[in-house]
Amino acid sequence: GKAAEPRPAFTDEAVQALLYKMTGIDLHKVFRPVKKELKPPQYKLMTEAQLQEATRKAIEEAKEKLIMPPVLDEREPIDDVLAEDKFLEGTETTKYVFTDLTYSTPHRERFIVVREPNGVLRKATWEERDRMIQIFFPKEGRKVIPPALFKDEHLGNVFQQDRHEDVLNMCIAQFEPDSPDYIRVHHRTYDDIDKHAKYDLLRSTRHFGGMVWYLVNRKRTDGLLIDMINRDLLDDATSLITLYHMLHPECQSAKEAKEGELKGVDLIKVFVKTESQREGYIQLALQAYEEAMATSTAS
Amino acid sequence: RPFFRIVAAHSKRARDGKYLEQLGCLDPLPNVHGERVAGLNLERLRYWLGCGAQLSRPAEKLLGLAGFLPLHPMTVTGAERLRQRRQREQQVGTAPVD
Numbered sequence: 001g002k003a004a005e006p007r008p009a010f011t012d013e014a015v016q017a018l019l020y021k022m023t024g025i026d027l028h029k030v031f032r033p034v035k036k037e038l039k040p041p042q043y044k045l046m047t048e049a050q051l052q053e054a055t056r057k058a059i060e061e062a063k064e065k066l067i068m069p070p071v072l073d074e075r076e077p078i079d080d081v082l083a084e085d086k087f088l089e090g091t092e093t094t095k096y097v098f099t100d101l102t103y104s105t106p107h108r109e110r111f112i113v114v115r116e117p118n119g120v121l122r123k124a125t126w127e128e129r130d131r132m133i134q135i136f137f138p139k140e141g142r143k144v145i146p147p148a149l150f151k152d153e154h155l156g157n158v159f160q161q162d163r164h165e166d167v168l169n170m171c172i173a174q175f176e177p178d179s180p181d182y183i184r185v186h187h188r189t190y191d192d193i194d195k196h197a198k199y200d201l202l203r204s205t206r207h208f209g210g211m212v213w214y215l216v217n218r219k220r221t222d223g224l225l226i227d228m229i230n231r232d233l234l235d236d237a238t239s240l241i242t243l244y245h246m247l248h249p250e251c252q253s254a255k256e257a258k259e260g261e262l263k264g265v266d267l268i269k270v271f272v273k274t275e276s277q278r279e280g281y282i283q284l285a286l287q288a289y290e291e292a293m294a295t296s297t298a299s
Numbered sequence: 300r301p302f303f304r305i306v307a308a309h310s311k312r313a314r315d316g317k318y319l320e321q322l323g324c325l326d327p328l329p330n331v332h333g334e335r336v337a338g339l340n341l342e343r344l345r346y347w348l349g350c351g352a353q354l355s356r357p358a359e360k361l362l363g364l365a366g367f368l369p370l371h372p373m374t375v376t377g378a379e380r381l382r383q384r385r386q387r388e389q390q391v392g393t394a395p396v397d
Contacts, residue, residue, distance in 0.1 A: 082366055090385070091378045094329040098365040101323060102342040111341070114334070115364050128334075136338050145331075 008246050010071040010213055015246065018239045019209035023066060026204035027055075030062045068209040072178040080123040088119030097124060099132045107133050126179065141173030150174070150185055159192045168207045190214045199227045216244050222278045225268075229285040232292070238264060241271045251275060265290075301327055305339065305358060307347045322347070325361065339365060 008015050046054065100111040112124040112132050124132065134144045148154060150171065158167045168189055175182035190211045193199060202208045215221050221244060228237045245254040252274040257267055265286070272282045303325040308318035323339040330336060339362070348354075354362070356373070363371040 085370060087375060088370075088378050091374075091381055095334050096364055097334045097336050099336075099338045101338045101340040103340075104342070113366055115366075121366050128332075131332075132336070135336065 015213075015243065016068070016209070018243045018246075019068065019212055020066070021239050022212055022236045023206075023208040024204050024233075024236070025059060025062050025066070027058055027062060029204040030065055031058070066204075066206045068206050069172050070177045071210055071213055074180050074183055075126060075176075075178040078123050078125055078129075081120055082113060082123065083121040085119040085121070089117070092117050097128060097132060099136055101136055107137070130176065130179070139173075141170070143174065146174055146181065150181060152188065155185070155188055155192075159189070162198065162201060164189050164193060164198070164201050165205050165207065168202075186210065187214065194220060194223055197223050197227060199224055200231075212240065212243070216240070216247055219244075219248070219275070222276045222282065225272075225276070226278070226281055226285050229268075229282070229289050232289060234264065234268075234289075238267055241267055244271070244275070303327065305361070307343075307352060310353070320347075337361065337365070339367065341367060 010016075095117060096115040098111075098113050098115070102110075110129075110133065112129050113121055114124050114128065115121050131144055134142050147170075149158065149167070155167070158164070168186065171182055171185045175185075193201065193211065194215060199211075202211055212224070215224055221240060225237055225240060228234075228240065241253075241257075245251075245257060248254060253271045256270050256274070260266075260270075268282075268286065272279055272286070276282055304318075304321055305323035305325065306318040307320045307322055308316070312318070320343060321340075322343050323337065325335070325337040327335055344367070356371075359368065360371045360374055362368040363374055
């Protein structure tokens with residue numbers, strides 16, 4: 001039979017291009033003023049050309065701000081014993097943690113070992129590593145002990161206040177991208193957004209791509225699709241479906257789309273018929289959109 | 300609250316006096332997670348050892364525990380002595396009961 005193509009990864013150019021297009025660039029939201037000292041607003045007098053130049057520069061800066069944080073698999077726990085000296089048992093009551101403080105080694109390759117009271121010399125676990133590295137090489141925005149905010153019971157409070165973006169930014173500052181806590185917080189946030197259909201909260205931020213990737217991998221794209229059609233973002237809807245086909249090439253709609261070379265509304269219709277669970281809602285939304293298009297072109 | 304600095308200095312200097320370079324630290328009291336935190340700048344340590352520095356006995360013991368040097372023989376003897384003392388105490392404790 002035909003050998004399956006390697007599955008597209010988050011970092012592929014095509015995937016990133018689609019996700020970036022879907023994120024959208026709302027300059028007003030990206031450059032929302034961060035709380036700083038109060039200064040009276042500065043007014044500048046510009047010609048048309050200068051204004052265009054300024055907008056172009058703003059879009060470039062916005063592109064930098066919208067670079068997506070990496071999506072990695074969970075890291076394997078470290079379990080490596082370097083030495084066993086059983087006769088040391090009983091001399092101490094607490095363990096020693098030794099960290100290598102050489103400035104030039106990357107944090108991933110640093111030696112951090114633990115000498116247990118029973119004499120065993122082992123490599124430190126990932127949590128111990130993160131703590132020690134934060135103690136000796138502090139990074140801004142990170143605390144030595146992760147704040148209680150990231151526990152499941154407190155995340156509910158944050159979600160009720162609609163501050164998903166803030167919690168995700170804090171999570172990126174605090175945890176490494178492949179730590180189980182980072183992945184857990186991100187998945188919980190995406191689940192909550194999907195449950196309440198609050199997709200617009202992340203729309204012009206760098207977290208939107210990660211959310212779309214998560215939903216497409218679990219085939220829960222219906223809510224997002226309805227939201228996009230309701231906001232008249234047909235291009236985004238088509239790119240979402242293209243991404244879905246790229247990731248799940250064996251599904252029915254992917255094969256039909258490839259045969260028929262469908263584009264635009266037809267692609268959405270085929271997708272809705274074969275793949276979605278909430279077919280009725282999406283058909284309604286599509287109808288409303290088409291009526292709105294008809295009335296606007298007629299008037 | 301004690302806090303030790305692992306340091307490269309002239310041997311005639313006072314304990315807390317001027318040193319050439321700080322190579323690490325040790326906090327002997329256990330922290331919230333029950334660990335005694337120690338940091339060692341191994342690259343600079345190797346440089347000073349290469350220049351011909353001698354290690355003091357507590358420094359040798361610490362590096363032996365860390366695994367950078369082989370375990371110091373006094374650590375082993377210390378452990379043996381402690382075990383024997385505890386055994387003797389246990390025997391003294393149980394003997395009058397017998």
